[in-house]
Amino acid sequence: MSLKYQTVPVTSFAQNCSIVWCDETMKGVVIDPGGDVPQLEVIIKELGVQVEKLVLTHGHLDHVGGTQPLARALNVPVIGPHKADNFWLQGLEGQSQMFGFPLTEAFEPDTWLDEGDVIEFGHQSLSVLHTPGHTPGHIVLFNQDSQRAFVGDVLFNGGIGRTDFPKGDHPTLINSIKTKLWPLGNEVTFIPGHGPESTFGYERRTNPFVADEMPLY
Numbered sequence: 001m002s003l004k005y006q007t008v009p010v011t012s013f014a015q016n017c018s019i020v021w022c023d024e025t026m027k028g029v030v031i032d033p034g035g036d037v038p039q040l041e042v043i044i045k046e047l048g049v050q051v052e053k054l055v056l057t058h059g060h061l062d063h064v065g066g067t068q069p070l071a072r073a074l075n076v077p078v079i080g081p082h083k084a085d086n087f088w089l090q091g092l093e094g095q096s097q098m099f100g101f102p103l104t105e106a107f108e109p110d111t112w113l114d115e116g117d118v119i120e121f122g123h124q125s126l127s128v129l130h131t132p133g134h135t136p137g138h139i140v141l142f143n144q145d146s147q148r149a150f151v152g153d154v155l156f157n158g159g160i161g162r163t164d165f166p167k168g169d170h171p172t173l174i175n176s177i178k179t180k181l182w183p184l185g186n187e188v189t190f191i192p193g194h195g196p197e198s199t200f201g202y203e204r205r206t207n208p209f210v211a212d213e214m215p216l217y
Contacts, residue, residue: 003124003146007191008043011035011101013062016193018150021049022122029053029121031141031150032063032193033070035101040066041073052121056080056109057152058138059088060165061095063193065104077110079119082130085137086112087167113139126150129180133173134161142184149190149200155181157198160209177210 001024010017011034019040021028028049033040044051051074056064058081071078088095092104113119117128119141126141134153138161141150153161155177163170181190186201204212 001123003143003148005148005191006043006047008036008040010040011062011065013099014194015062016191016195017066018191019044019047019049019051020121020124020126020150021047022124025122026050027052027122029055029119029126030070031055032057032152033066034062035065037066037069037073040070044074051076053119054078055113055119055126055141057140057150057193058135059085059092060135060153061092061099061101061104063152064089064092065096065101068105068107078107079109079111080113080128081109081135081139082114082132082137083112084132084167085135088135088137131176131180133163133169133171133176135165136167136169138176140180142188147185147188149181149184149188151181151190151192153193155190155203155207155210156192156194157196157203158207159195160207161193174210178212182212 004023005020007016015034018031090106096104113128115130119126129140131140131154188200
């Protein structure tokens with residue numbers, strides 16, 4: 001048995017929505033359903049995944065814009081992010097107008113997530129890490145068995161998340177990356193909120209924002 005996932009870029013921001021499932025039971029979750037809900041519904045049906053939860057990494061519109069309609073369509077609960085991002089979720093109408101998105105009404109998830117929480121589906125699980133900096137309530141999801149991390153807008157292939165939004169903080173973001181992500185291991189492949197996948201080791205060697213003195217292998 002293993003963890004499977006399919007990443008689907010959604011919205012004009014090409015946000016990586018991930019459909020993640022246990023290949024033995026076909027039970028799964030959807031991470032960051034930012035929009036394009038009809039497309040997501042078709043792909044979920046084609047994959048044969050029984051979605052049990054929607055999981056949010058943070059409260060920005062391009063990551064959460066499709067949450068409410070998809071949750072209603074699938075009749076599933078919404079969990080995450082950390083409650084420090086509630087102000088972003090309560091400001092979704094304003095975000096919609098600012099970015100020219102369809103009107104997205106404010107909502108709260110059924111459950112907030114905290115450091116150390118575990119999300120289970122089938123025989124698979126995702127561990128929750130609280131990784132503030134891009135937003136104060138940002139979380140990252142890590143699957144130990146497959147060495148995969150779904151990192152939202154904390155870290156990108158060659159970049160890091162913006163910190164010029166309200167309650168963003170650059171030193172906090174760098175600290176989250178170096179103290180929460182790097183200890184997971186250099187071999188971990190991460191799926192960012194935008195753009196292609198990479199590994200923590202590659203970013204430690206090459207990413208100009210967070211490269212360190214890691215020896216080259």
